[in-house]
Structures are given as structure tokens and as C-alpha cells.
Amino acid sequence: MTKKYQAPIVKKAFLILDAISKNTQGLKISEISSSLNISKSTVHGITAALEDQGAVIRDALSKRYTIGITLMELGKAAYERLDFKHIARPIMEELMEQCQESVFLGIRNGDRVTVIDIVESRKDFKITSPIGTSLPLLAGAIGKLFLSRMEAKALQKYLNANPLIKFTAHTIIDPIKYISELEKVRKNGFATDDEEYISGVRAVVAPVKGYGAYIPAIWVVGFKASMSQKKIPSIIEQTLAAAKKISEKLSDIKG
Template identity: 35%
Template sequence: MELQDNDPKLRRKARGRPRGWDDKTAQNTIKSLDRAMEVFEYLSQAQGKALTELSDEMRQAPATVYRILVTLQGRGLVEFDHEEQVWHIGPQAFVIGSRFLRRTSLVERARPIMRKLMETTGETANLGIEKEGLVLFLSQVETHESIRAFFPPGTLSPMHASGIGKALLAHMDEDRLNRRLAAANLQAFTDQSITSPEALKKDLTTIRLRGFSVDNEEKTTGMRCIAAPVFDINREAVAGLSVSGPTSRVRATEIERLSRPVMEAARQLTLAIGGTVLSPQP
């Protein structure tokens, strides 16, 4: 007996995930794939590594790491420099990452706004979002100046030492903010880094009041950043726009002036994605 395509017995409800989705125990994970992703992620943060370096630093057997690398190489996710005898992230990793960015029109709509922001201020313009308690930089329009800030797409940065990160933290509800701070490592990168939750909360209050944040050499000595939040239709801060540059150009006396085009760019991007513009508030 043949079943037709429209037979109810062949109909199955489409599912985006299987039963037991929330079960993250070993039975629902592929250990070899998990190990391969560990190597891939580590190499993405420490490019240009020899096989022995990777195996030593990750405490994995060289043969295991080699098999993983060769498998990833076959997919174009990593590539081998024969002259230097080191491994790098491959072009297919960029292709896949670009597909992630195409999930939303945020990056596309931000580009002309960021370009204008860079031309207005003369400094590098950045776009970032939160990802698992860190700032993920999505796009950048670099200044023409020889000394500049550089945050290539995919760069991750701690929120407490980032202009965009603090702009996003400042607009989180109290419960979510407290969870973020409880899980965060408020590391001191410079003498200006904010390492106390109380001091950080005080700074976030100031940010909400004035509408912009400042990374005052808190991540890198000699670099300053000014950022403002971008809101969605639900009035949630979903991204941040910033300008960053050396303190020799982005001087303390220039913060107020530079903050105005940054906030205006964030306002324009908020409207461009159908968001709701919020006024600075306590």
C-alpha cells in the first residue's frame, strides 16, 4: 500500500528543536565536535600558532589537534602557512560570520550613519552589541588618521572597560544588571579601569543622565572612547555606536563636543531599525 504525499501519516509537525532540548548532559553532546570547536575558537583568538604551540597551550595531544586542524582545513575554516609553519583561521570562517551579520539589518543600516559619524568627528566609528556578557564588535569605519583605534568585526571586549559596553549596561534593568555584574570579572587593564561594582553602578547612573558613556583609558592607556546606546522597538538597548581614538586627539576637553554627533548617530540608527528614541533619564 502506497502513501500519498498528502496522507496524514506522512505529515509531521515541523520542529526547530528535538525533545530534551534543555538537556545539556553528555548524552546530548558530541565530544569530538566540542573538542574541535575548542581548538577552532582558541585559534581564532591566537592566530598564527604552530601545532606544538596549540597542543601545549591547550593541553591536547598533538595528534588529536592535528586531526582537528586537517578536518577544519578541509572545510576552509582554517589554513596552514607552509612558509611559517603556523595555522590561521581560514576564509570560510569569515563567510559564515558574515551570514550571522546578515540575520539583521542592523549592520547594513549602520554603515552610512557610521561613515558620516567618522567624517564628522574625524575618529574611528564602531558598532557593537552584547554577546554573553561581552561586547561583540560588528562593524567599524576607520579614520584616515595614521594613529587609530582598531576593533575588527568579531572582536570581543569586556563590558566594564568599553564605551559601548557601559552604554549597554547603563540601560539594563536592575535584575539583569546585577546578574551581569555578579558573573563579570571586573579586571583592571589600566590604572583607570573600574573594578568595583559600586563604582561602576555610579558611572552607569551618570551615563543614563547624560545619554553617553566614556571609556577613559579604561581598556588601553592612551585611547579614549565615547559611546551611545541604540534602542529597539521595545525600548531596549540592543547595540551601541562609538567613536574612539588617541587621547592626543580625543582630549578630555573635547568629550562634550564629540558626544553630540555620537548621540545623534545612535538616534538615527535607532529610528532606522524601527526603534524608540529615549531621552536621557535617571
């Protein structure tokens, strides 16, 4: 059995943040120390580090610590992400009923794409994946969509550092052809995947606009047999409409 790595200092930092966040008047080092049974020197060192990062603020007169702006921003970002899923879910369910294929919701996370929600197809044979699954940025339609949003110089630099991967016999691995494909995606506002990431599987993806620091997307994935070339145009139309609905609902909330 693999032994979990223990980081006591991190645990203590979270305990301190939790204690401070629950006290509206703020807490002094001595109060934090006694309530958590952590030595004053340790509390002092941790709070000093947290203050440097903007996670807590120390009042010069009262010597009390309260939650800082950095922590508030992190909390806001986490809340928005959850709220985003809540807004998108019924639209994803509607899209699944329309196309009868699994519908995914995800965001770009550096060099990966993270699945944050999924509505599975009702079919016995379907494409599925656990929430939290991380996909390569160069993977199929979703990769095309996110990379198409990059400026030419940044894109070229990224592709130079991250050579195209041959996932299947249909994967585009010629950089010139791939960049040309990205130009089409940029122009059309959606991306498709015809067995380029997984053999026998097709996908259609569209971007969700206006969501702060996150870059979200919604995509439909199914087997080639059910996502026939005849059905693709209507699935594209339905996916774009769903992405637009989510964008509009987000805009209404922020507006």
C-alpha cells in the same frame, strides 16, 4: 598543525536542511536519502531531532518535511542583523568624517560585546579591530552602556559573579563607584571611557534603540591626543545624533 574537529552528523543535518529548504513541496525521507546518498535510518534520526527543535515540520498525510518556524526565525534574525549593518553604515561613515576617529558598531552577545562593523579613521595612527572581535562586557564605555540597562538586582548579581577587572590604572574597580558611574550613564544616555580599557585611548558610546532582540550600540574610539577633553563634548553630541538617526531609520522600516 591542529586537527579540525569533525562532526559528520552536524554536516549531514545541514545538508538535509538545505535540501528541504530548496524544495517548495517538501521532501520525504526516501527522497532525502536518495538525493543526498545518506541512509534512510540516518535521515530518519536527524529529521526526527530537527522536528523536535521546530527546525522542520512533517506533514502527517504526505509524510513530507518542510522548513519549520524555528529555522525561519533564525533566518529572519540573521537577515535583520545584516540589514541593520546596511542601514547603519552610511551614518557611521558620516560620523567618522565629523569626528575623524574610528567608529564601531556592535551588539551585546551574552557576557561579550561583538563588533559587527567598523569605519576606520583616515588617520595614519588610529584605533581599529577586525569585524567579529569579541570584547569583555566589563570593558570601558561599551560595557558601561550595556550594564547600565540592567535592573538593579540583576546588575548586582552580575557584578557579584563577575568582579571588575583592572585593565589600566584608570579602570574603575570599586563596585560602588562603578554602579554610580552606571547611574550617570543611564541618566545621560551615553557612556565615556577615559583610558579605562586601553591606556592612552578614549571612547564615547551611544545606544541604538528599537532593534528587536539585539542590543546594538555605536561608539567612537581614538587616541587621547586627538580625542582631547575639548573635543569630547562635540563627539558625544555627534555620536548621540548618529545613534538617533540609525534608530529612526530602523523605526521607519518597521513602521
